[in-house]
Amino acid sequence: MDFQSEKRLVRDYYAALDSAEGPMIEDVMTRFVADDYIWRGYHPFHEQTSGQDVARVFWQPFRQAFTRMQRRMDIFIAGKNEMDGFQSTWVISMGHLMGIFKKPWLGIPPTGKIGIMRYCEFNKLEDGKITETAMFFDIPMVMMQAGLQPFPPQTGTHMVQPGPMTHTGLCFDPQDxxxxxxxxxxxxxxxxxxxxxxxxxxxxxxxxxxxxxxxxxxxxxxxxxxxxxxxxxxxxxxxxxxxxxxxxxxxxxxxxxxxxxxxxxxxxxxxxxxxxxxxxxxxxxxxxxxxxxxxxxxxxxxxxxxxxxxxxxxxxxxxxxxxxxxxxxxxxxxx
Structure with missing residues (x-):
């Protein structure tokens, strides 16, 4: 399989989601996700069981805080899931969500400057709909950009992390x-x-x-x-x-x-x-x-x-x- 239809669906979903504002985000979720949708997210969001809930709990507040959002992808791949015997198809996207951090989010004070949050999202595709999502995002990264220190000094180096050194992570076309x-x-x-x-x-x-x-x-x-x-x-x-x-x-x-x-x-x-x-x-x-x-x-x-x-x-x-x-x-x- 070349996974082109699944990749196209996720790219269409992102284009619609990233351009929508306010209540329109719920309309996008309704259009692209299944009725029995499962979304797994970072604390404090955890599991959500409908696209409308994901829009209200995560996307709308985030987009109100981070205006003019851009999705800056570094990796985009698809494949069959080894964990279910290579039966289901998933599409993975990884990169950063970037906007102007204008309003408080989760109690984090806005900076009025560019704000960047790492994310990685796994989407399961069935019958032309997204049925499951795991979306993890680096909230402590946002906290540190706002001048907060959520943890003691790190053993590694904190930075805005680049994508692959080879710049070959966006696998929009079929792969070997x-x-x-x-x-x-x-x-x-x-x-x-x-x-x-x-x-x-x-x-x-x-x-x-x-x-x-x-x-x-x-x-x-x-x-x-x-x-x-x-x-x-x-x-x-x-x-x-x-x-x-x-x-x-x-x-x-x-x-x-x-x-x-x-x-x-x-x-x-x-x-x-x-x-x-x-x-x-x-x-x-x-x-x-x-x-x-x-x-x-x-x-x-x-x-x-x-x-x-x-x-x-x-x-x-x-x-x-x-x-x-x-x-x-x-x-x-x-x-």
Whole structure:
């Protein structure tokens, strides 16, 4: 399959959604999404079960705050979902939503300047309608642009993250299916190697990671953790602190995993259930388990992965630990 009709439907949906204003956004959602629609979003939005609810709860308030919005896509791919035996078709879009941050949003004071929010969206297509969406977006990134500090200092670097170094992520045209198979195989090898690390003799990340990653890898992490470059930088900037600060961990699986061309990704709801042992992201141990909802997007170079864009619902994760990051950080903020 070349997925051209599915890609066209999602691009038409974006064109209509991004140009609509106010109540017209609900009309767009009604036109493009199914009656039994499921939308999975970042805290504090969580699950919504109709297009109208998504419009009222997320899109309309966001668009009122961020005027003249542009969708600046870096990756656009489609494929069959490995998690259901390659039966369903999904279209993935990743990039930034950009506008002029004119009004408060979620208690975050406006800057009156350009505001940018990373996003990644998985859309399931059935019978000419969008039936499921997972849309994760980096709210802490917006908070930091407004001068707020939701987390202690990061182990990685905070920035507006670029798209693929090759500038080949917008796969509007059909792709070589063999390249997609190679990418999915590389992603699956990496997942399996991570899941097996606790059952192996201690070997160290310096030995483990080069099996899956090129040495010049880039890990584009969420605001609060930040980005890291090279395997050594990734060990220092995220993977080392992650394993040191998080204890008992259960892998819950993914709802969707696919690849097209040299790009691929997955999401779970939740991916992981983790018991923090203290220190991760500067937070103390609480003795409570927390779910981690994650979207990962990848670029493969050769036989290994080389770029990785990560979306983690950190607000939800820490809220389960008893810390309402959003409320705590915005309570004294003045618009």
């Amino acid at each position: 299916p063999l390249e997609g198979e190679k990418t999915l195989a590389a992603i699956n090898f990496m997942i399996g190697d991570i899941r097996d690390w606790k059952d192996r003799e201690p070997e160290g990340l310096e030995i483990e990671l080069p099996r899956s990653w090129n040495d010049d890898m880039i890990w584009w992490g969420p605001a609060g953790i930040g980005a890291s470059y090279t395997i050594d930088g990734y060990i220092r900037g995220h993977s080392g602190p992650f394993r040191d600060g998080l204890g008992d961990m259960t892998f819950n699986g993914h709802l969707c995993r696919l690849a097209e061309g040299e790009f691929g990704g997955f999401f779970g709801w939740p991916n992981l259930t983790i018991l923090p042992e203290g220190g991760f992201m500067g937070m103390p141990a609480t003795g409570k388990y927390s779910d981690m909802r994650v979207i990962d997007m990848y670029r493969r170079d050769g036989d290994k992965l080389t770029e990785n864009w990560i979306f983690i619902d950190l607000l939800h994760f820490w809220n389960q630990q008893g810390v309402d990051i959003l409320a705590r950080t915005t309570k004294d903020a003045q618009p």
